[in-house]
Amino acid sequence: MTVYSTFGIAEESPARTVYFAGSGNAALDQHLIQLLRGELEPATSVTEVSDDQLSTLDNGPIITVGPSAFSRVRQANRSAPILAMLVDRPFISGFAGRSPGQITAVLYDVPLIRQALTGKAILPQATKIALLATADSVELYEPLIDELPAYGMSARIFLVESNDNLISTLVRALGYGDFLLAAPDSAIYNPRTIKHILLTAYRRNQIVIGPTQAYVKAGSLASSYGPFPEMVEMAGDFLATFFETGQFPPPAYPQEFRVDVNAQVARSLNIPLPSREDIATRVDRQLTIKGEASDE
Structure with a gap:
């Protein structure tokens, strides 16, 4: 007789979807998707979306890669919650300030x-x-x-x-x-x-x-520079906060920086x-x- 743990079933994470609007650089986008899938819980899927799908997304948060992707998503869907990656503070601060909790970023520039x-x-x-x-x-x-x-x-x-x-x-x-x-x-x-x-x-x-x-x-x-794994880890934390509270934290820099010479x-x-x-x-x-x- 097989005994199932009701505790284990209750503890399973709900199925969630994170949408991904890429930069157009296939190698970069796939690298980030791979890192994100390794960072997020198994029940959270990362789904790439095309420009013609953007206006129909009304529930899951959208990760954008680079300023152009952010601008495309923002123009197509003003109500979408957006987590921007590979953008700098001067670019994103105005958007985030006008839509706190809805728009945030893992900042790409270095203080x-x-x-x-x-x-x-x-x-x-x-x-x-x-x-x-x-x-x-x-x-x-x-x-x-x-x-x-x-x-x-x-x-x-x-x-x-x-x-x-x-x-x-x-x-x-x-x-x-x-x-x-x-x-x-x-x-x-x-x-x-x-x-x-x-x-x-x-x-x-x-x-x-x-x-x-x-x-x-x-x-x-x-x-x-901020290493990609560190930025993706912060993105994972931001998404966890969003799923828990319905709000993103403010834009922030990753905790760890490295140096290239x-x-x-x-x-x-x-x-x-x-x-x-x-x-x-x-x-x-x-x-x-x-x-x-x-x-x-």
Whole structure:
């Protein structure tokens, strides 16, 4: 005679569906789906949806990958709960602020203070940071400028008024700072300009930190970044909260960051380069010490 555990049956998770609106990059989308399926409970399915299905989704939350996917979903279905991935804070903050609990994100950009400390971990003597900005992006740097003195650093913004004076402004910035800190500002740092920015810095024996892991491969010396498994783990926590309460937590950064470096650039500039793990540990220690001090 077989005895079934009524407790075990009662404890089974209810069947749930999470919809997935991808970036269009098949390899990236499938990698994220695989990570999500490994993170979520077995009873929670991850279902890819096409654009023509978006307007009909009225129950399950939708994960979007990248700004374009988020915009498509938001335009097609204003009532859908959305968890955005691979978007930065400047892009998503307005949407999340207007629809708290309905729209959230696991933020893809890296806090600029963390990027600044990544540069200082490589150049401990650094005290001055150069920043390039347009009139529209100056505000990106204001919180950073307020935070830096606590870490023995300061920054100056060099305003790029047009594409024509990008390089001349860059040259002035490189003459001021111990390194150039790049933010996710697509008006300045984009595929059309990055080669010229990096070559100009290299020829003047100056380094660029950030803005993303992809730019390290192009010739930036280093960048912190949020690893995909950590971002997916946070997405799983956000979804669990949503299923429990019907509301998403506010957008947030992952708890763990790693560092990518370009060792060839370091050798060419004769810069001693700590290990990636050592850089990340130094940055975490600085942020922890400052956080503990501010709590006292």
